[in-house]
Amino acid sequence: MSNAIIHIEGLRKQYEGASKPAVDNLNLEINAGAVFGLLGPNGAGKSTMIMMLCGLMKPDAGKISIMDMNARANGQIIRKKIGVAPQEIALFPTLTAYENLFYFGRMYGLPSSAIKTSIENYLHVFGLTDKRNKRVQTFSGGMKRRLNLIAALLHDPSVLILDEPTAGVDVQSRNMVVDFLQTLKSKGVTIIYSSHFLEEAEKLCTDIAVVDEGKLIVRGTLSQIMHQHPDCHNLEQLFLKLTGKNIRD
């Protein structure tokens, strides 16, 4: 019996005016409790796929089901159970860290006491307790990234979707984020992790999919994939072999 929490079947999306689809006939299953690495060069279709997973973009064709619910028909229910840290810093710059988190907690419909407890806990975990009353506009890139991640965690989601969560972040902050994700992994939270940092993916992910030009190129556990390509010694070599060395914009 399948343990898949997310089913993607024949997914296709082509933007208006684009010559080819951003996502092209994608079929994928993601198991519950997996840390699923969604890898690919710029413009591969990762963010489009994430937007469709979150129900923010309608696919041209295909079906997504999350927790046995059709993503299009049950978008409202599904969004309650998933947390998303988008690539953008989705925060209010002139509000403090605490004000931002408290507002998002209330928008999730959480009771004030639960929000406060959750905020204090996550600020402590991500080393931001002493910055709680500072405005986000004064934060460094790493601090903003960590806060962006906390905002996706406030409602304890069963599925966490992270789009480039460590982009533009220093090594210390990246390390802190990866360590935390390891903790979540141990708690059984399903994580979909899109990143350009292949070392991170190697360290964190239980399953990996490499996509390019909207198509799934390879999919499996790290060891399965490496086994299929014995000439590659690490994920980076494999990635370059599969997607080529041409610059993507």
Added chain:
Amino acid sequence: MKILATIQKEFLLLIRDPGGVALIFLMPMILVIVMALIQDAPFRDYQEMKLEVIIVNEDNDSLGKKIEEAFSGRSSNVALIHKSDTVEAKNLVLSGNYKAAVIIPDGAGESLRRRTDDVIGKIFNNPSMIDSARQASVDLQILFDPAIKENYKQALSSGLEKVIADVQIEWMIDELQNQVSSNKHKKVKIDFAQLVSVKELYPSKKKTHFKLNSVQHNVPAWTMFAMFFILFPLAGNFIKEREEGSMLRLRLISGSQFPVMAGKFGFYFMVCLLQFILMTAVGVYVMPLLGLQQLALGGNIAGLLLTACSVAMAATGYGLLIAVYFNTPQQALSFGSISVVILAALGGVWVPVYVMPDILQRISRLSPLNWGLESFTNLFLRDVSTLAILPDLLKLISFGIATLIVSVFIHKSRTIS
């Protein structure tokens, strides 16, 4: 709870934006004061303005003296400046130092007497009196500054004509008595002013009445203008949230779309009401300190609050629609500000609707600012009941609800692309 949270968030965002606070509260207060001061003179117009007029009286008869007396009266709006030289008077008017000069030439009174005699001579068939009228008449002249306002010009001309008519009637009656009584009876002195008089009254349910003045027009007019300019912070913040990504987070939170829109609507609705209260307070308490009339609110306070709420609804709904429809702040703010200026102009904020051409008067009834201004004017000056302003209030409320619904629809449709 979610709506309240959004209202609190919007409050924090606004108070941390000093420029936005100044734009919402300080600038409109300055605007309403400046506009009331600038338009005070045109509103006072002839009734309250003292017009300085040169008089050159070369008449040796009593006509010149009668005209001087009439214009020097306490109730006259004309201050006469006596000059003896017609050429000098012309030059002074030409230079723009004086708005007009009344020239009463030598023989003007005599000419009027001859005309009067002519009429009486014809009535009593007295050829000697008719003969005297055959001589050339001497006319009075008024020299006007080309820049004089038409209403001043008309007032001065009609004032002069009235004095001449009064003198002519007085002389006619004198001559009639001379012809009829033939010295048997003492002449009766008739005060023509007491025969028929015109009283200016304003129908009002109360003993006191208020007429339109600069404050009564400008305070509600520019208050509404400022309320509609709420679109600046509203659309600015909204598009900034969209560009910076915080709106994306809210789109990712289930069931947050309506509370976000309703919270923004609720917050800016309250800001509009606060603007109204502040601007009204300026009209009531600050305007008199600046030598302007005090804003009279009329007796229907409930109607006034309802009107303020209705205008606030319309203004906030419009701002929200602009915010969701446009993609960039430049587009939203340019379109928004120009459209509000057009709606204000059509609505009668700058010039009253009744002076507009017919076609514009009809179009002006489509402007929400006109609905609001009509309602305020009716409340302030006509002291009407709430029922009388209900049609305008319903239009404003409908406009507010319609724009809110369309905004939510557009926003939701863009949530899922």
